[in-house]
Amino acid sequence: MPLNDGLSIGALADRTGLAVSAIRYYEAQGLIKPWRNAGGQRRFERADLRRLSFVMIAQQFGFTLPQIKAELDRLPGGRTPTKADWAMISEGFRDALDERINTLTKLRDNLDGCIGCGCLSLEACALYNPTDRAAKKGQGPRYLMGDAPGV
Amino acid sequence: MPLNDGLSIGALADRTGLAVSAIRYYEAQGLIKPWRNAGGQRRFERADLRRLSFVMIAQQFGFTLPQIKAELDRLPGGRTPTKADWAMISEGFRDALDERINTLTKLRDNLDGCIGCGCLSLEACALYNPTDRAAKKGQGPRYLMGDAPGV
DNA sequence: CCTTGACCTAAAGTTAGGTTTAGGAATTAC
DNA sequence: GTAATTCCTAAACCTAACTTTAGGTCAAGG
Numbered sequence: 357m358p359l360n361d362g363l364s365i366g367a368l369a370d371r372t373g374l375a376v377s378a379i380r381y382y383e384a385q386g387l388i389k390p391w392r393n394a395g396g397q398r399r400f401e402r403a404d405l406r407r408l409s410f411v412m413i414a415q416q417f418g419f420t421l422p423q424i425k426a427e428l429d430r431l432p433g434g435r436t437p438t439k440a441d442w443a444m445i446s447e448g449f450r451d452a453l454d455e456r457i458n459t460l461t462k463l464r465d466n467l468d469g470c471i472g473c474g475c476l477s478l479e480a481c482a483l484y485n486p487t488d489r490a491a492k493k494g495q496g497p498r499y500l501m502g503d504a505p506g507v
Numbered sequence: 508m509p510l511n512d513g514l515s516i517g518a519l520a521d522r523t524g525l526a527v528s529a530i531r532y533y534e535a536q537g538l539i540k541p542w543r544n545a546g547g548q549r550r551f552e553r554a555d556l557r558r559l560s561f562v563m564i565a566q567q568f569g570f571t572l573p574q575i576k577a578e579l580d581r582l583p584g585g586r587t588p589t590k591a592d593w594a595m596i597s598e599g600f601r602d603a604l605d606e607r608i609n610t611l612t613k614l615r616d617n618l619d620g621c622i623g624c625g626c627l628s629l630e631a632c633a634l635y636n637p638t639d640r641a642a643k644k645g646q647g648p649r650y651l652m653g654d655a656p657g658v
Numbered sequence: 659c660c661t662t663g664a665c666c667t668a669a670a671g672t673t674a675g676g677t678t679t680a681g682g683a684a685t686t687a688c
Numbered sequence: 689g690t691a692a693t694t695c696c697t698a699a700a701c702c703t704a705a706c707t708t709t710a711g712g713t714c715a716a717g718g
Contacts, residue, residue: 364685366694376695377677385675395684397695417614421675446618453615457608463567464604517664527665528707536705546714548665572705 362391362399372408379408385421387411387428403436410445417453513542513550523559530559536572538562538579554587561596568604 369376382388383398388407390398407428414424427445431437520527533539534549539558541549558579565575578596582588 364694375677378675380696381676393684395695397684413614413618415675417611450615450618453611453618457611457615460568460604460608460611463564464601464608515664526707529705531666532706544714546665548714566705 361393362401363404365390365398365400368400368404368408371405372412374408374412382408382411382421385425387421387425401436406437406442410442414449417449418456419452512544513552514555516541516549516551519551519555519559522556523563525559525563533559533562533572536576538572538576552587557588557593561593565600568600569607570603 363371365376365379368374368379372379379388380398383390388400388404390400390404393399410428411421411424414427415421419427427448430445431441514522516527516530519525519530523530530539531549534541539551539555541551541555544550561579562572562575565578566572570578578599581596582592
């Protein structure tokens, strides 16, 4: 009977593996916008399965919910997103992911160098400020693994 | 004059870029063990600079404080750690990092495949349960980016 | 000596991403 | 028709990793 009545929150939870409470939380954060049936219960479109799957994958990639919302907001309103729409979103994803992999790889290579040369504390050590910790509080680059230069 | 009196918490903060409150917190978590001077103020060894640097780098790699503590606890007690000691610790690091890079790379490759084939919702999509989310609650693999098989 | 800046503790507050609880109302199953 | 599910909201609670606040003590410079 429930053909185009939409999915209940429980059904969505079963299909995605998410907790019902998590789905409600995502709605509160604006990631999904279900409508309500006559009795006031949430009803979801099938396309929301894909939205939630996107959320789950993006989280594994390390994105925050506001970042994910920003991506989802790029999807067209008023119609069900097409494959092309999703592919567009996923491309941006790929770039962010590439960047993340690059950062980690650089970090690893630096670590290798430090292990190899045994420096671990020399001013030459490249392991400083690899991410944007500095940007947070306007600090300059910080030297890690030991002494600052000239000390 | 302060030659072997140790470093104050402020000096340590300046040298590492950490907040004083963060350093106190790390002590509370057992990551560093300063002694106290006559007035009850914390005094740190120079080797603690390296410990804190290690903490900062390990956090960038995604380790939790308890995990980092576990690594630091492998350092010898009673003497200042040598280069070899630090190299030993860093090796474990490298392995964890390699694993992380591998996971992300696989994830990216799967994403590429999904963008390329436009599937994004088909049962063949490889983007399911890439990490151990399932292990948390004993769930089986979950199909992401859309429909479960046979639906 | 005395002021100012650095330091102390304990406890409460913060953010992200949720979960749990309490008290009801709607749906579904028999 | 009624019992068992499922769902509702609001608010409290949770963990990690800190920061902030409040009320006081220590240490260094002039």
